[in-house]
Amino acid sequence: MKKKIASLLLSATTAAMVLSGCGSAATETGEQDQSQEKTESEDKAETTSEDTDAASEDKAAQAIADRKAEAEKSGTYQKVVISFFDWTGRPAGLDRVNEALCAYTEETLGLDVELQIIDSAAYGDDMKLMLSSGEQVDIFSTCILGYSSSINNGYTLDLEENGMFDDYCGGIKEKVRQDYIDACRVGGVLYGTPPIKDYAIETCAVCVGQEYLDGIGYDVSKLPLSDLGYPKATWDDINEIYSQLHAKYPDKYVMAIQDNELTQGSSVDNIGGDYFGTLLDPQNSLKIEDVYASDIFKEWAQRAYDWNQAGYLSQDALTDTTGASAKVKSGSYMAMMACCKPGYKTQISGECGRDMVVFDVGESFMSSSSISSFPWCVNQNTEDPVATLQVLNALYTDSTIETLMCWGQEGKDFQVNSDGTITYADGVDANNSEYYPNVLWLMPNPYVTYVWQGDPLDLGQQISDFNDNCACKSKALGFTWDNSDYASEYTALKNAYDEFGPSVVYGFVEPEKGIADLENALKAAGLDDYMxxxxEALDAWAKENGIN
Structure with missing residues (x-):
């Protein structure tokens, strides 16, 4: 495969060598001459850059033309498969959307492009099986699957191999800031590109169905509004609401709880993408600490235990892996926890199939891995890396492709309002929609397509501003730990957590005993050495980057 790519790129490499041989002699004849030399040097560099960009565009265009010519001869278009998940499984209208997608990409990319959408509960296991067995998967989201795990398991392609990223992903480089791209490097290698999203989060949003709040007569207007415009609540407020909901609707579960209390409910920084060694005060300190021995975790464990004892949680919480929003959508649950951001009310209402009230109980936070949490990656074994990278590039730049991926087909899944926003097509709603993946935050670049009714047209700019103005940014932002030398230790820690952690998180065991058992298991599995x-890696990174 590498030889094949190398031959395709040989002419560009030769051209780059010729260009790099051009230079100008230095002069010391005074300030005016130096200024003139600088101007000429800058002009030459700019010209060189333009020539390189033009060469890359020519190569990209030629690759597409070659594929079209081959398809014309063979009668079959080469296929690229994109895999990701949603909360409710394979959409009923997926075949129809894929047909429309292929009709478009055959013309624009000389390829058939297929979306493969898997239920979130099965995505991790299914993807591991497909990626390890050789089943076709070309581009995939590492959410749930894990970015570090994907790299360690050898699933991911080096995107910059033989200059491919420069040649075929110029659009990504224009759309995504360089420091955000660099944040996805592991060991200096670029294995993935981040979805354009809210890298900052407003930690801990408690989302409750409006109909249930109406049922208990709760006046949301009595609460002050947060900076994002959501009602600002305390945990006492939430506990009061939960108590009233449980009394009014005893046949429903109050909260669809999940193992996300640290990810979505705190400003703890999960260094390296896991919680086996964290920053408890990430804005001010680079000290790695054990979160499971912290007061933060103890408070969450006690809160979940109290909710479980009060009957707010399902007794199947330990085994039911259905997404929280899907549970609320089913009508059996009334509330869930998440992270919020600008436009989140529209998103979560769509996911839950009902109008949701978003209570802000947290603060804005950007963790070290917020950018690199779940990049989009290319399968190491993809048959045609050039074609696959061109599709990856199109996911960030082509509004038609991204519209189909995010929203489906106009007139069948959605319609455009007079103000430029979109809503469900005539006769379609949240219950009978055939295509509404509910994972806009996962998509490569949802801001090149429409925004949903109720959201501002400048939502993308608001998200960008939210990222830039985040109040609490980790000092380790951009640090990515390559834990491949500690893969066995990680597995042992994960197994220890899986045995003892969930019962604590879901409130099925008294916190003091549950945490003690969990701590003993983690220590025995090598937590101290892993931390x-x-x-050591974080200190080296901080020294290299001048961060104290």
Whole structure:
């Protein structure tokens, strides 16, 4: 495969060598001459850059033309498969959307492009099986699957191999800031590109169905509004609401709880993408600490235990892996926890199939891995890396492709309002929609397509501003830990957590005993050594980047 790519790129490499041989002699004849030299040097560099960009565009265009010519001869278009998940499984209208997508990409890319959408509960296991067995998957989201795990398991392609990223992903480089791209490097290698999204989060949003709040007569207007415009609540407020909901609707579960209390409910920084060694005060300190021994975790464990004892939680919480929003959509649950951001009310209402009230109980936070949490990656074994990278590039730049991926087909799944926003097509709603993946935050670049009714047209700019103005940014922002030398230790820690952690998180065991059992298991699995390795890598990174 590498030889094949190398031959395709040989002419561009030769051209780059010729261009790099051009230069100008230095002069010391005074300030005016130096200024003139600088101007000429800048002009030459700019010209060189333009020539390189033009060469890349020519190569990209030629690759597409070659594929079209081959398809004309063979009668079959080469296929690229994109895999990701949603909360409710394979959409009923997926075949129809894929047909429309292929009709478009055959013309624009000389390819058939197929969306493969898997239920979130099965995505991790299914993807591991497909990626390890050789089943076709070309581009995939690492959400749930894990970015570090995907790299360690050898699933991911080096996107910059033989200059491919420069040649075929110029659109991504224009759309995504360089420091955000660099944040996805592991060991200096670029294995993925981040979805354009809210890298900052407003930690801990409690989302409750409006109909249930109306049922208990709760006046949301009595609460002050947060900076994002959501009602600002305390945990006492939430506990009061939960108590009233449980009394009014005893046949429903109050909260669809999940193992996300640290990810979505705190400003703890999960260094390296896991919680086996964290920053408890990420804005001010680079000290790696054990979160499971912290007061933060103890408070969450006690809160979940109290909710479980009060009957707010399902007794199947440990085994039911259905997404929280899907549970609320089913009508059996009334509330869930998440992270919020500008436009989140529209998003979560769509996911839950009902009008949701978003209570802001947290603060804005950007963790070290917020950018690199779940990049989009290319399968190491993809048959045609050039074609696949061109599709990856199109996911960030082509509004038609991204519209089909995010919203489906106009007139069948959605319609455009007079103000430029979109809503369900005539006769379609949240219950009978055939295509509404509910994972806009996962998509490569949802801001090149429409925004949903109720959201501002400048939502993308608001998200960008939200990122830039985040109140609490981790000092380790941009640090990515390559834990491949500690893969066995990680597995042991994960197994220890899986045995003892969920019962604590879901409130099925008294916190003091549950946490003690969890701590003993983690220590026996090598937590201290794992944390020490993280600290060493983080200290080296901080020194290299001048961060104290």
């Amino acid at each position: 020490a390795a993280k600290q």
